[in-house]
Amino acid sequence: MIEQRRKIVKKITILILVLLVIPVFLSTVPSENNISFREINSIAVKEWFKELVRSRRASYKLKSDEEFLEDLWKTINNVAKETNFDPILIISVIDVESDFRNVVGLYGELGMMQIKKETAEMVANLYGLEIPESGWTELVWNYRLNIKYGAHYLKYLFDKFNSLRLALEYYNGGNSRKSYARKILETYEEFKKELGI
Numbered sequence: 001m002i003e004q005r006r007k008i009v010k011k012i013t014i015l016i017l018v019l020l021v022i023p024v025f026l027s028t029v030p031s032e033n034n035i036s037f038r039e040i041n042s043i044a045v046k047e048w049f050k051e052l053v054r055s056r057r058a059s060y061k062l063k064s065d066e067e068f069l070e071d072l073w074k075t076i077n078n079v080a081k082e083t084n085f086d087p088i089l090i091i092s093v094i095d096v097e098s099d100f101r102n103v104v105g106l107y108g109e110l111g112m113m114q115i116k117k118e119t120a121e122m123v124a125n126l127y128g129l130e131i132p133e134s135g136w137t138e139l140v141w142n143y144r145l146n147i148k149y150g151a152h153y154l155k156y157l158f159d160k161f162n163s164l165r166l167a168l169e170y171y172n173g174g175n176s177r178k179s180y181a182r183k184i185l186e187t188y189e190e191f192k193k194e195l196g197i
Contacts, residue, residue: 111146
């Protein structure tokens, strides 16, 4: 009888602990809600963005003049509107992928959003996007096209899986895709918190 009571008390204790831990766990999981496009007209957010890009690129000794920063801001917002994504989400992806640099990845990923040539071709066919005149390597240095292709690929994955987390995992496609998706979502939440959005 005493042994049976101990088992019941143990089960109840475990149940209570689980019920206490679940809300804490769920509060640390980044939200997939509200990722739709939002118009950002705030000068403070724009200045935050410019400072973020300057600091990331400066750590690689890359310059970021005002014209570049303005154009990058405009490009991200236009592409966000086209793909119905929050511009802060696209900023988060670029931040994690390349620190706002036009680089070539270890496996042939190109530009700020680190999109592969084959993926860009698929996206061009799916969405009727313009094919770069000078070839797909243009995606390395033409950040406007790169962001357009990268965001459209993310849109394709989001529409396919109806989950931002899964879309980000497949966007990365590597062995560490779960931690990659989590890093993007955490960056996204961190940026929104910084901005009070």
